[in-house]
Amino acid sequence: MSIYKPVIGLEVHVELNTKSKMFCSCSADYFGKAPNTHTCPVCLGLPGALPYANKEAIRKCIQIGLALNCTISEDSLFERKNYFYPDLAKGFQISQLRWPLCVGGEIEVESDFGEKSLIRINRVHQEEDTGKLSHLGGVTLIDFNRSGVPLVEIVTEPDFTDSSQIRDYAKKLQQIFRYLGVSNADMEKGDMRLEANVSVREVKSEEGRGTDFELPNYRVELKNINSFRFIVAAVEFEIKRQINALEAGEKLHQETRGWDEDKKETYLQRSKEEANDYRYFPEPDLPGIKNQELRIKEIQDGLPELPSARIKKYIDQYGISKTTAETLVADESLAELFDGAVKLGLEENVPVKEVANYLVNSPTLASHLKGGKLNISPDEIVQAVKEKKSGKIEDEGELEKIAQEVISENEKSVNDYKSGKESAIMALVGGVMRKTSGKANAIRVKQILERLLL
Ligand code: ADP
Ligand code: MG
Ligand code: ZN
Numbered sequence: 001m002s003i004y005k006p007v008i009g010l011e012v013h014v015e016l017n018t019k020s021k022m023f024c025s026c027s028a029d030y031f032g033k034a035p036n037t038h039t040c041p042v043c044l045g046l047p048g049a050l051p052y053a054n055k056e057a058i059r060k061c062i063q064i065g066l067a068l069n070c071t072i073s074e075d076s077l078f079e080r081k082n083y084f085y086p087d088l089a090k091g092f093q094i095s096q097l098r099w100p101l102c103v104g105g106e107i108e109v110e111s112d113f114g115e116k117s118l119i120r121i122n123r124v125h126q127e128e129d130t131g132k133l134s135h136l137g138g139v140t141l142i143d144f145n146r147s148g149v150p151l152v153e154i155v156t157e158p159d160f161t162d163s164s165q166i167r168d169y170a171k172k173l174q175q176i177f178r179y180l181g182v183s184n185a186d187m188e189k190g191d192m193r194l195e196a197n198v199s200v201r202e203v204k205s206e207e208g209r210g211t212d213f214e215l216p217n218y219r220v221e222l223k224n225i226n227s228f229r230f231i232v233a234a235v236e237f238e239i240k241r242q243i244n245a246l247e248a249g250e251k252l253h254q255e256t257r258g259w260d261e262d263k264k265e266t267y268l269q270r271s272k273e274e275a276n277d278y279r280y281f282p283e284p285d286l287p288g289i290k291n292q293e294l295r296i297k298e299i300q301d302g303l304p305e306l307p308s309a310r311i312k313k314y315i316d317q318y319g320i321s322k323t324t325a326e327t328l329v330a331d332e333s334l335a336e337l338f339d340g341a342v343k344l345g346l347e348e349n350v351p352v353k354e355v356a357n358y359l360v361n362s363p364t365l366a367s368h369l370k371g372g373k374l375n376i377s378p379d380e381i382v383q384a385v386k387e388k389k390s391g392k393i394e395d396e397g398e399l400e401k402i403a404q405e406v407i408s409e410n411e412k413s414v415n416d417y418k419s420g421k422e423s424a425i426m427a428l429v430g431g432v433m434r435k436t437s438g439k440a441n442a443i444r445v446k447q448i449l450e451r452l453l454l
Pocket of ligand 2: 011
């Protein structure tokens with residue numbers, strides 16, 4: 001029996017949240033808007049209409065490239081990718097093939113087994129989205145509101161060997177998009193779309209690790225999968241299907257497959273014989289993009305602190321566990337809240353670790369969530385942690401029982417207090433605090449004692 005290893009490359013599309021579209025001034029904020037209300041001759045692909053490039057989109061594309069450690073091309077160019085489909089009125093998509101904005105990056109991913117590996121980024125390029133088709137009974141409707149919305153494509157080298165790396169990669173990209181503020185990257189809304197290219201190769205026993213092996217001469221492209229869970233399931237299914245086929249002596253071919261969630265299997269959509277030839281050529285209506293060093297440096301300097309750096313800081317500087325750090329960083333608003341509370345807490349000697357633990361404790365988080373937003377201030381967090389530290393036994397009955405015990409064991413202090421020596425009550429408070437090993441709120445204890453001694 002042979003050993004097979006998966007070879008997987010990922011293509012991720014992300015829609016940018018710019019105000020206007022990629023090549024015209026129509027609003028790019030199309031979600032939920034009445035069909036065909038955000039259109040003009042450019043994004044409707046009318047003959048003679050001239051495109052002009054959206055600077056903000058290009059800037060955001062470069063930000064993504066820099067976040068993925070890419071080199072930004074000094075000279076970049078748009079090209080026409082020609083094909084026919086009803087959602088593409090021009091008959092071509094403006095995209096980039098030979099002169100993409102960003103090339104050659106890398107990102108670290110971690111598998112479910114805790115194994116870390118570097119995934120090489122082949123390119124990050126700028127393109128435009130197509131219109132949207134809706135198939136209703138016997139008719140198909142076209143909405144061009146999405147046509148021309150800025151789209152960035154991120155292509156990896158075929159470096160993934162395991163589906164859990166894919167999930168980690170996709171999550172990390174999503175976090176990066178959100179931290180950069182370039183996209184909401186909502187999978188359900190189609191802001192972020194994943195495609196996986198999967199093949200398997202036979203491994204000879206003497207082979208070491210590394211990436212310099214011969215790629216299989218076919219690949220299966222898994223398309224139109226709109227959730228992290230489905231892409232992982234589809235990749236896993238596909239790996240098994242391909243290994244079984246090879247074991248049975250079949251020859252595998254280049255093809256496109258979709259995911260059937262009901263049957264939990266992939267199905268053939270298009271085979272190689274129908275493969276496209278896009279006949280890319282330079283877009284004659286748009287000038288090349290010059291990226292001077294100074295401009296790239298300015299964009300680099302303006303990048304926010306990214307999730308990976310933040311996780312590292314939390315672990316190294318605050319001594320927080322990796323899981324806790326990852327939970328805090330996964331949501332930027334949570335990380336912001338944490339930073340705010342840490343800053344405030346330091347002034348009051350509240351340990352950073354306790355602030356972190358308080359925040360990631362899921363019942364705590366859940367109780368502060370309102371409409372998907374965290375509804376608590378750094379100050380409230382610090383107070384909550386301080387109260388917890390003083391132990392606050394929530395159960396009044398329990399506190400009262402202990403207070404009663406202390407009263408019966410300290411006749412002298414009780415008599416002193418009753419005869420007017422108010423400070424004598426502090427000896428009783430001390431008694432309760434000792435019995436609860438400091439886990440009671442002293443002010444509350446004093447109130448309970450005062451009531452019992454009335
Ligand atoms: P295309 O432009 O036709 O989509 P690319 O060469 O750009 O093709 O590759 C697309 C994706 O497929 C990349 O992520 C790449 O890493 C991946 N890929 C290429 N060859 C293989 C292979 N043999 N098995 C798995 N993935 C592959
Ligand atoms: Mg492709
Ligand atoms: Zn337009």
